[in-house]
Amino acid sequence: MKKRTVAAVVGAMLGAAVVAAPAHAQDVKLGLMAAISGPIAALAPPMAAASKLAVAHVNEQGGILKGGKLEVVLGDSACNPQNATDAATKAVNIDRVLAIVGPACSGAVIATANSVAIPAGVLMITPSGTSPEITKLKDKDLVYRTLPSDDYQGRALARTLKARGITKVAVAYLNNDYGKGLAESFKAEFEANGGTIAGYSGHEEGKASYRSELATLARGGADTLIIFDYGDGTGLSLIRQALENNFFKTFVGADGMKSEGLVKAIGAANLGGFFVSAPVGEASASLDNFNKAYKAAGENIDAVFATTSYDAAFLAALAIEKAGGDKAKLAESLRAVAMAPGEPIMAGEWAKAKKLIAEGKDIDYKGAGGDHEFDAAGDVPGNYAFFKVSGTGYESIADMK
Amino acid sequence: MDLLGLANYAVFMGILIGIYALLSLGLNIQWGFTGLFNAGIAGFFAVGAYASAILTSLPASGRLGGYELPLVVGWLASMAAAAAIAWPIGKICLRFRSDYLAIATIGIAEIIRLVIRTEGWLTGGVRGVTGVPRPFGDLDYMPSQLAYLAIVATLVLVAYLLVERQVKAPWGRMMRAIRDNELAAAAMGKQVEARRLQAFVFGSALMGLAGALFVHFNRSITPEAIDPMIATFLIWIMLILGGSGNNRGAILGAAVIWIIWSVSELLTDRLPTEIAVQAKYARVFIIGLTLQLVLRFRPEGILPERQAGAPPHR
Numbered sequence: 064m065k066k067r068t069v070a071a072v073v074g075a076m077l078g079a080a081v082v083a084a085p086a087h088a089q090d091v092k093l094g095l096m097a098a099i100s101g102p103i104a105a106l107a108p109p110m111a112a113a114s115k116l117a118v119a120h121v122n123e124q125g126g127i128l129k130g131g132k133l134e135v136v137l138g139d140s141a142c143n144p145q146n147a148t149d150a151a152t153k154a155v156n157i158d159r160v161l162a163i164v165g166p167a168c169s170g171a172v173i174a175t176a177n178s179v180a181i182p183a184g185v186l187m188i189t190p191s192g193t194s195p196e197i198t199k200l201k202d203k204d205l206v207y208r209t210l211p212s213d214d215y216q217g218r219a220l221a222r223t224l225k226a227r228g229i230t231k232v233a234v235a236y237l238n239n240d241y242g243k244g245l246a247e248s249f250k251a252e253f254e255a256n257g258g259t260i261a262g263y264s265g266h267e268e269g270k271a272s273y274r275s276e277l278a279t280l281a282r283g284g285a286d287t288l289i290i291f292d293y294g295d296g297t298g299l300s301l302i303r304q305a306l307e308n309n310f311f312k313t314f315v316g317a318d319g320m321k322s323e324g325l326v327k328a329i330g331a332a333n334l335g336g337f338f339v340s341a342p343v344g345e346a347s348a349s350l351d352n353f354n355k356a357y358k359a360a361g362e363n364i365d366a367v368f369a370t371t372s373y374d375a376a377f378l379a380a381l382a383i384e385k386a387g388g389d390k391a392k393l394a395e396s397l398r399a400v401a402m403a404p405g406e407p408i409m410a411g412e413w414a415k416a417k418k419l420i421a422e423g424k425d426i427d428y429k430g431a432g433g434d435h436e437f438d439a440a441g442d443v444p445g446n447y448a449f450f451k452v453s454g455t456g457y458e459s460i461a462d463m464k
Numbered sequence: 465m466d467l468l469g470l471a472n473y474a475v476f477m478g479i480l481i482g483i484y485a486l487l488s489l490g491l492n493i494q495w496g497f498t499g500l501f502n503a504g505i506a507g508f509f510a511v512g513a514y515a516s517a518i519l520t521s522l523p524a525s526g527r528l529g530g531y532e533l534p535l536v537v538g539w540l541a542s543m544a545a546a547a548a549i550a551w552p553i554g555k556i557c558l559r560f561r562s563d564y565l566a567i568a569t570i571g572i573a574e575i576i577r578l579v580i581r582t583e584g585w586l587t588g589g590v591r592g593v594t595g596v597p598r599p600f601g602d603l604d605y606m607p608s609q610l611a612y613l614a615i616v617a618t619l620v621l622v623a624y625l626l627v628e629r630q631v632k633a634p635w636g637r638m639m640r641a642i643r644d645n646e647l648a649a650a651a652m653g654k655q656v657e658a659r660r661l662q663a664f665v666f667g668s669a670l671m672g673l674a675g676a677l678f679v680h681f682n683r684s685i686t687p688e689a690i691d692p693m694i695a696t697f698l699i700w701i702m703l704i705l706g707g708s709g710n711n712r713g714a715i716l717g718a719a720v721i722w723i724i725w726s727v728s729e730l731l732t733d734r735l736p737t738e739i740a741v742q743a744k745y746a747r748v749f750i751i752g753l754t755l756q757l758v759l760r761f762r763p764e765g766i767l768p769e770r771q772a773g774a775p776p777h778r
Contacts, residue, residue: 099744101691108741139729139744144682144689145480149726152476156469157730170686173594177683182605196594196684238582240590247526265582 089131091383093118093376094138094154094185096165096175101141103167109366110190111137114164116360117376124414128388133380140166144174151179161390162186162379164372169194169240176206186393188379190371194240195248198440204394209371209378209432211342211445213241216317217248219447219463220289220340224315225256229287233262233280233311235273235301236291245291245317261285268297273304281310289315294322294339302337303329312336318447323456334452340463342433342445349409353431356411370432373410378435380413381428384420401435403427468606475609477726482616483677484718487699489623489711490670496708496769497631498663499643500558501566504573505671506695508546510580512672513679513689514587515545520680522595527588535599539676546672547665549576554664558657573696581687592686596679616677620715623670628711639663698725701751705758707765716767725751 097111098104118133127133136158138150147166154160163185166172172192180187181202188207189197195214200206224232232253236246243265250260261283266276280288288311292298298320305311306329313336321339353373354364362369378401385396399405400416405427408416419426428435435443450457487505494500516538523530557568580587587593600611630636641649642656650656679685689695698721706717728750732743758765 097741099741100748101693111741137733137740137744139747141694142688143691143694144684144686145694148682149476149480150729152473153726153730156472156476159469168688170592170684170688173592173684173686174682174689177598178681182601182608184605194591196591199594243584243590 089129090134091127091131091388092134092136092154092158092160093379093383094136094151094158094160094163094165095376096138096140096147096150096154096163096167096171098142098165098167098171099137099139101143101146103142106191106367107167109362110167110368110372112360112362113357113366113369113372114190114376116356116362117373117380120356120377120411120413121380125417127380127384133383136160138165140168140171140175142166142168142171144171147171147175148178151175155179155183155185160185161383161388162188162393164188164190164375164379167191167368169197172197172206173200176200176202181205184390186379186382186390186397188375188397190375191368193244195244198442200440202441204441207378207397207437207441209374209430209435209443210368211433212442213244214248215442215445216340216342216447217245217250217291218252219445220245220315220317221249221252221256221258223340223449223461223463224287224289225253225258229313230257231259231261231283231285232287232289232315233283233285234260234264234289234291235262235276235280236265237293237297238265238267241319242291246289249289249291259285266292266297266301268292270297270300273297273301274308277301277305277308277310281305286311287313287315290320291317292319294320294325298322299325299328302334306333313338315339318342321450321457326452326455326457331452331454337452338460339450339457340447341450341457342447349429350431352412353410370430374428374430374432374435377410377413377430378428381408381416381420381426384417398437400426401428401437403434403436472606472609475606475613477722478613479609479616479681481719481722482613482620483674483681484699484702484722485620485715486623486674486677487671487695488702488706488714488718489620489627490667490674491699491703492708492711492714493627493631493663493667493670495703496710496714497636497639497643498660499562500660500664500667501562502569502664502667503566503696503700504569504571504576505699506690506692507569507573507576508550508668508671509675509678509695510573510576510685510690511549512542512546512675513685514580514593514675515672516542516676517593517596517679517685518587520597521593522597524588524593524595527584527593528586529588529593532597535597535680538680539673542672542676543669544672546675547669550665550668551661554661558660558664570692570696573690573692577687577690580690590687592684592688593679594684596683596685598680598683601683612681619673619677623673624711624715627670631711698751701755703765705755705765707767707769709769710765710767713765713767713769717765720766721751721754724754 097107099107121133140147169192172189193213236242262280316339318341321341381400382397386392405425408428410431447463448459449461494502518529519533520538702717702721707713735743
């Protein structure tokens with residue numbers, strides 16, 4: 064009896080879903096796998112809003128293909144592989160999306176790529192998966208991302224320090240995927256270039272004192288401490304305690320350390336030897352376009368991953384337009400629209416891009432979050448600069464190669 | 465939408481339901497038949513997943529692995545590893561009763577998760593293990609999914625038959641006796657401690673196998689997959705709803721909860737886009753509500769435990 068009731072309920076739910084699914088021949092669907100529930104739930108709404116803004120730009124400026132609308136299929140990837148593969152399977156099989164933007168977390172990206180996107184031949188662009196493992200996927204050229212791998216920044220920072228004559232450092236990293244990923248790639252590149260790592264250790268966040276960790280690191284004899292951490296969190300305690308005890312003279316951080324709160328708390332006068340690397344938007348006109356539109360949509364322009372989410376959705380739309388809606392040609396088309404050479408297209412310039420594609424001209428999308436010149440693995444190089452403390456903020460002193 | 469897509473989706477659901485059914489069966493041995501409150505399912509799931517991943521994956525720098533052993537070895541090893549971890553834990557913790565055991569196992573699952581996150585040489589740390597082979601993974605999308613479903617379904621069936629055989633045997637009656645009245649069972653000369661340990665190890669081995677099936681399906685495992693919400697509490701809900709103490713109930717519960725969880729998203733997607741993001745949270749609420757309703761109106765679950773010799777329920 065009960066079994067039949069359950070079967071009936073399930074049947075009714077499936078049936079309702081079938082009936083409710085709208086079908087318009089001209090319309091194109093884009094899967095948006097946002098981590099709405101789960102550990103990074105707070106980041107998801109601004110990311111989804113940014114991707115939807117890109118879709119709105121497409122629909123306001125002539126739509127996609129022959130006057131069709133680009134529709135968003137929003138899935139909850141919940142930052143774990145179980146939910147992400149489930150959401151992506153639905154998007155691919157039930158909603159028949161042509162491309163997927165997301166998922167957000169690296170583990171979810173890898174699982175979704177392996178068990179859904181690659182076998183089903185669906186293009187996938189993640190706006191926030193930074194794990195170097197994504198580079199290694201055997202992805203039939205289907206998996207891309209609009210932000211650099213963690214690997215990139217660590218290596219660039221190592222080369223920059225070497226070029227500035229620093230050869231002996233100690234490394235302290237926060238023990239999560241961000242801190243550890245940066246530390247590992249930094250260490251590999253620094254040692255490969257002949258540098259010495261005189262101390263190397265991970266720490267947990269939120270402790271009251273890091274003096275014993277700092278003392279151990281200082282014992283190696285390095286004057287420079289590299290900190291892969293967050294400047295609003297543990298990174299602040301590390302610098303403060305290292306200065307108080309005179310363990311190190313120079314401090315170098317990655318983008319997470321570029322915090323104005325840190326300058327305020329410690330004081331610019333005490334931070335003469337503090338440097339950070341951080342991404343810089345090269346195509347600033349494109350970023351301005353995005354910021355203006357994003358602000359007008361009532362969102363906060365400082366939201367993390369907002370620019371990359373916008374770019375991922377906009378690039379997917381451009382690729383669909385270029386491929387004429389043919390799923391098999393999407394990867395090739397994505398490379399054509401995203402990479403040089405071609406007429407530059409800024410964020411929000413859908414009408415112009417559509418016209419150029421219709422005329423058969425090559426375009427090159429310069430996104431709000433970067434130029435998006437994909438390499439063979441579908442990764443993008445980052446644009447990073449080296450900053451020093453100046454006044455209450457930071458000032459760029461050199462580009463990083 | 466077309467039927468092929470729907471079928472593909474159904475096959476995918478079948479695979480995940482099968483994996484959760486194994487977890488639920490494992491928990492049923494521990495809780496349903498023996499009364500052990502194991503709140504650390506995620507830990508044993510993780511041990512099984514990583515054991516198989518490390519043994520069968522392609523070589524990678526910076527972590528153990530690259531043995532590229534056959535899948536069967538990986539799967540047997542996943543059960544053996546989960547059982548081997550469960551044994552000392554059981555030895556120490558099974559002296560605790562109900563709530564205390566729950567707290568101890570939560571702690572142990574958390575320890576396992578942190579070890580996996582931090583011991584990069586062993587598990588790849590936060591980046592996890594990738595390059596894990598998938599049986600029939602080279603076929604096209606649909607045939608590959610179907611083949612995997614067949615493997616999962618076979619293993620669930622075998623596990624179900626074995627567990628069913630075991631609990632119908634005198635062993636099963638003895639376990640129930642220990643669960644329902646430990647003192648009486650001990651007075652009759654049953655070795656309570658040893659039996660409880662047996663059930664704990666046996667159930668954990670099944671959880672380990674589920675982990676192995678999961679890792680080969682996704683060809684990868686990262687610490688994100690062993691979140692307690694999705695790898696411990698969801699399984700408890702499945703078992704309670706399906707009917708603890710009934711193996712068919714355990715499997716049915718896994719199917720019902722996963723279908724509600726997955727299909728409800730299709731329904732919330734039909735809501736206006738302004739509230740689409742908020743509507744996603746409703747799914748978590750629906751699962752909680754279902755559990756509340758079941759506990760209120762049918763605490764014994766959809767398929768209650770069948771007592772030998774007792775008249776059929778209602």
